[in-house]
Amino acid sequence: MRTPTALTIAGSDSGGGAGIQADLKTFQELRAFGMSAITAVTAQNTLGVSGIYPLPAEAVRAQIAAIGDDMGADALKTGMLFGADIIEGVAEEIRRLRWTRVVVDPVMIAKGGAALLQEQAVQALKKHLLPLALVVTPNVPEAETLTGTKIGGMVARREAARRLAEHGARYVVLKGGHDDSLEGRSVDLLFDGKDFLEFEGVRVSTRHTHGTGCTFAAALTAELAKGSDVPRAVEVAKAFIQAAIEQSLEIGRGHGPTNHWAYGDRRRAAR
Ligand SMILES: Nc1ncnc2c1ncn2[C@@H]1O[C@H](COP(=O)(O)OP(=O)(O)OP(=O)(O)O)[C@@H](O)[C@H]1O
Numbered sequence: 001m002r003t004p005t006a007l008t009i010a011g012s013d014s015g016g017g018a019g020i021q022a023d024l025k026t027f028q029e030l031r032a033f034g035m036s037a038i039t040a041v042t043a044q045n046t047l048g049v050s051g052i053y054p055l056p057a058e059a060v061r062a063q064i065a066a067i068g069d070d071m072g073a074d075a076l077k078t079g080m081l082f083g084a085d086i087i088e089g090v091a092e093e094i095r096r097l098r099w100t101r102v103v104v105d106p107v108m109i110a111k112g113g114a115a116l117l118q119e120q121a122v123q124a125l126k127k128h129l130l131p132l133a134l135v136v137t138p139n140v141p142e143a144e145t146l147t148g149t150k151i152g153g154m155v156a157r158r159e160a161a162r163r164l165a166e167h168g169a170r171y172v173v174l175k176g177g178h179d180d181s182l183e184g185r186s187v188d189l190l191f192d193g194k195d196f197l198e199f200e201g202v203r204v205s206t207r208h209t210h211g212t213g214c215t216f217a218a219a220l221t222a223e224l225a226k227g228s229d230v231p232r233a234v235e236v237a238k239a240f241i242q243a244a245i246e247q248s249l250e251i252g253r254g255h256g257p258t259n260h261w262a263y264g265d266r267r268r269a270a271r
């Protein structure tokens with residue numbers, strides 16, 4: 001069998017819990033060959049972001065072109081893109097290379113409040129990238145920014161998912177990490193343009209949730225690279241992040257990373 005390949009176009013997290021580092025660890029755990037195009041370097045740990053150093057849009061395009069013109073990618077995800085010029089360059093490369101298994105994680109703000117996407121870049125994301133997305137994976141605040149509406153509970157989440165699909169994304173996963181209206185549960189909503197599916201997990205009481213969104217989207221991308229359809233890929237991604245949050249590593253003094261090998265450990269133990 002040909003080796004499945006997965007590409008992440010995202011920012012580097014020096015702390016290793018989010019961004020490129022979370023993505024590559026997740027790809028590896030799920031047996032997809034991981035490749036990366038770095039958009040920005042962040043100085044970051046479990047306490048917060050202390051520096052952001054974006055790369056020129058040209059450098060991001062060159063990395064994507066180097067991969068696309070030789071190795072190809074069975075699926076890709078985008079994470080922190082920072083600026084409108086980077087977004088436009090990424091969108092042009094995705095179109096040029098005719099990549100279709102595209103997961104757009106519309107990363108905007110780090111847990112500590114640092115802006116990972118410039119305000120004026122939100123329009124560029126909507127205009128250039130959402131139409132290329134097979135799946136878009138906003139959390140609740142990101143969906144609020146993208147739709148310009150306040151999202152209070154499950155009914156509002158469904159409405160927001162419909163609106164996001166109108167921007168061109170084929171599937172929308174509106175994640176539930178920030179929705180504490182459902183006591184004891186964290187429920188992700190999948191919309192395919194017609195029907196809704198819900199993916200439910202037990203809400204873990206922990207502060208170690210740094211990089212949950214990146215890790216979830218990376219697991220989804222790895223499964224798509226291996227040929228899964230979107231609902232199945234979301235199911236695996238949900239199980240992957242659930243294990244990674246439950247089996248926390250207790251690293252750092254703040255919001256620690258999730259455990260990227262927990263899902264694999266569970267699978268091996270179950271055999
Ligand atoms: N405390 C929790 N317990 C169980 N699952 C959780 C918890 N927090 C988040 N999740 C799950 O983790 C995944 C990511 O969701 P979340 O909404 O937190 O993403 P995010 O805000 O984009 O993450 P980040 O910005 O930290 O990378 C979803 O599948 C969500 O249901």
Ligand SMILES: Cc1ncc(CO)c(N)n1
Nearest residue numbers: 011012013018019080110
């Ligand atoms: C580089 C990077 N990407 C994404 C996130 C969101 O978790 C983060 N904190 N850092």
